[in-house]
Amino acid sequence: AIDIHADPEVTVQNGTAGVLRCTFKSSEVVSSHTTVTWYFIYYFSNGQGFPGQEEFKDRVQFIGDINKRDVSIQLSPTQFSDNGTFFCDVKNPPDVKGTQARTELRVVLKSLPQSKTTVIVAGVCGALVLLVLIAVAACIVMRVLHNRHDYECTSLESMNSEAPQPRKKVESRVEGSRSTSPSGQRQGPVIYAQLDHSGSKNSFHKMEPVVYADIRKN
Incomplete structure (x- = not known):
C-alpha cells in the first residue's frame, strides 16, 4: 500500500x-x-x-x-x-x-518566533524566582529584628531588677551643734585673760590665765 x-x-x-x-x-x-x-x-x-x-x-x-x-x-x-x-x-x-x-x-493574528517566546518565558520565570527570594529575605530580616527586640527587652528588665535601690539622703544631725544665736552668724573663739593690777612698778605678774574657748558651729 x-x-x-x-x-x-x-x-x-x-x-x-x-x-x-x-x-x-x-x-x-x-x-x-x-x-x-x-x-x-x-x-x-x-x-x-x-x-x-x-x-x-x-x-x-x-x-x-x-x-x-x-x-x-x-x-x-x-x-x-x-x-x-x-x-x-x-x-x-x-x-x-x-x-x-x-x-x-x-x-x-500574530505568531511569535520560538526564540522570542523562549525569552519571554525565561523572563517571567526569572521574575517569579526574584520575587520569591525577596519575600524570603524580608521574612528573615523581620525575624532577626523581632528576636533582637525581645532580647533587648529581656536584658533591660533584668538590669532593672538587679540594680540597687537609690539610698535616701540622710541628713546628719549632731545634737547641740547648731547655733542658737538669733543672728545665725559665725563667731570666733573668745579668750578671757585675768591680769595683775596691784600697781607695782617693778614687776608685772601675770596670774594664771584663764582661757575660755567658745567655739560655735553653724
Missing part, C-alpha cells in the same frame, strides 16, 4: 504564506497516471495542477516535486477563513491503496 505523510498541524500568521507539506512512499514508479488530491484545495493529474474551490483559485500553488514523492502546496496569502482540516491523498497506479494524511491549518 502507498504510505502518505503530512504535517499534523501548521500554524501561520494571517496574510502570510502557509506551506502544507505532504510526501508519499510507493513501490511503483511515478507516471502520468499518478494523481494528487488536496481536499478541497488542489488537484494534480496528468502532469497538471488545478485549484479546488473558487476561494483558493488565485492563492494555491504546487511547490513539490512529484518525481521525488513530494506533493506539497503553498497557500498565500492565508486568511482566517482558511482555518480547518485538510487531507492529502495520492494514487500511484497500481499502488492506490493507502490512508489519507491529515493536516490541521491554524491561521492566527
Whole structure:
C-alpha cells in the first residue's frame, strides 16, 4: 500500500504564506497516471495542477516535486477563513491503496518566533524566582529584628531588677551643734585673760590665765 505523510498541524500568521507539506512512499514508479488530491484545495493529474474551490483559485500553488514523492502546496496569502482540516491523498497506479494524511491549518493574528517566546518565558520565570527570594529575605530580616527586640527587652528588665535601690539622703544631725544665736552668724573663739593690777612698778605678774574657748558651729 502507498504510505502518505503530512504535517499534523501548521500554524501561520494571517496574510502570510502557509506551506502544507505532504510526501508519499510507493513501490511503483511515478507516471502520468499518478494523481494528487488536496481536499478541497488542489488537484494534480496528468502532469497538471488545478485549484479546488473558487476561494483558493488565485492563492494555491504546487511547490513539490512529484518525481521525488513530494506533493506539497503553498497557500498565500492565508486568511482566517482558511482555518480547518485538510487531507492529502495520492494514487500511484497500481499502488492506490493507502490512508489519507491529515493536516490541521491554524491561521492566527500574530505568531511569535520560538526564540522570542523562549525569552519571554525565561523572563517571567526569572521574575517569579526574584520575587520569591525577596519575600524570603524580608521574612528573615523581620525575624532577626523581632528576636533582637525581645532580647533587648529581656536584658533591660533584668538590669532593672538587679540594680540597687537609690539610698535616701540622710541628713546628719549632731545634737547641740547648731547655733542658737538669733543672728545665725559665725563667731570666733573668745579668750578671757585675768591680769595683775596691784600697781607695782617693778614687776608685772601675770596670774594664771584663764582661757575660755567658745567655739560655735553653724
